[in-house]
Amino acid sequence: MLKIYNDLTREKETFVPLQEGKVTMYVCGMTVYDYCHLGHARVMVVFDLVYRYLKACGYEVNYIRNITDIDDKIIKRANENGEPFTELTRRFIEAMHEDSEALGILPPDAEPKATDHIGEILAMIGRLIERGHAYAAGNGDVYYDVRSFPGYGKLSGKSIDDLEAGARVEPGEVKRDPLDFALWKAAKPEEPAWDSPWGRGRPGWHIECSAMSTKALGDTFDIHGGGADLTFPHHENEIAQSEGATGHPFVRYWMHNGFVRINEEKMSKSLGNFFTVREILARYRPEEVRYFILTSQYRSPLNYGDEQLDNARGALTRFYTALRGLPEAVPLEANPYSERFLAAMDDDFNTPEALAAMFDLAREINRLRKGGEGAAAGLGAELRRLGGILGILREDPDAFLRGGDPAVDAGLSDAEIEQLITERLSARKDKQWAEADRIRHVLKKRGVILEDGAGETRWRRE
């Protein structure tokens, strides 16, 4: 039975979807004005994992991940580049798709864009004004009246009074209350703008998610996710908007993933201490990056460092070594390791514990294969199946083990390596150990490790 930590209640709760057998899920995606960094990668991997696991549990999942393609930063960057904002966003949407595909992220069922939902956004703002939750400020802006929504602060655990004590008030403020936030922003000259009953302008950031999620999934849906920094104010505001507009509960389970950290500090654009997915993929393989993200529970901080990525490489090598050479077989699903794996995943997606179960399974495979590779095949197939739920272990074992380090020059070609191995085999046959060792050392120097087995010699790159 799946349990999910619900940020709304700060408790692990048994997951029961609104509609039996079906799950509706919305995740806040990217604002597309730059390349994805590791923090974005974590969101994508974490909720891809949730998506895959829910499907593995037999649910029919409708997974929506939005794209924010209009906001202040996009406008600013497009102006700096001297290009239309639509050209900027088109490019970075494409880049995001390349990155997510590289990381083995399944495409969501839909990826709505803010600019395609101006009509829905305007309709929702209209309803909020009708219901007394929003007001036009007179300068063309429309604001949400935070005091009009009694539940404001319930997700982030903040009270309006506490927030107000520390709120800063901008000069020339047209809001009634400093905490009120923009639903619609009047356009300045030269800015992208759409017509509205309040004059030309563009949507505020928070309203798009309320409008798009409600349109795609209904007034109430099951899971809403995103990075922990979105809890306040973004998700708090979404609740106020959606519940204020529809009068129905918005989201049943709120999930937030922890940050990627670097030297004990949050990785973020503003701190400038971020690595893009592209930079990391130049040095590590996609599966290693994905594994690294899975080594920590999704709500915990994830410390980035070469040591951690190297560790991921070593761990995957162990799995693929266990799988190497096993014949195809039907996964042997009934075994204590898989039970432990599923129990771990059911416990709020405890991937470190799930991986631990997989390592124990790998050990069992290694034990069994002493009695012949066939004996271990069923469990090997099962290990792959479990890996598939996490989105790892999809490659051919030999291909992975011979893949090497993307940052290191390929050195010898596969054919050259095979040639040297053939030469060495004949030397060994004649018990010319000195020659055999010479070839071993030559290959070792080029990053190739030989493993002499019964009747054949296997190789892999370090």
Add this chain to the structure above:
RNA sequence: GGCUCGGUGGCAGAGUGGUUAUGCAGCGGAUUGCAAAUCCGUGUACGUCGGUUCGAUUCCGGCCCGAGCCUCCA
């Protein structure tokens, strides 16, 4: 200042009121022409001070330290 969340063995990172996490690294053994891989064995780890308890790393409280949100941020 307000509100959250953490502090686990060399590193990473789970978990539990009394019994082995797991991976990497280390050490000993088996195996191997030598290796590698693999298997077996191996570490008086739970920030600190009190409290509850027959017993606490695990529950409660104080303290110290760290991170995050309160402003755009995944």
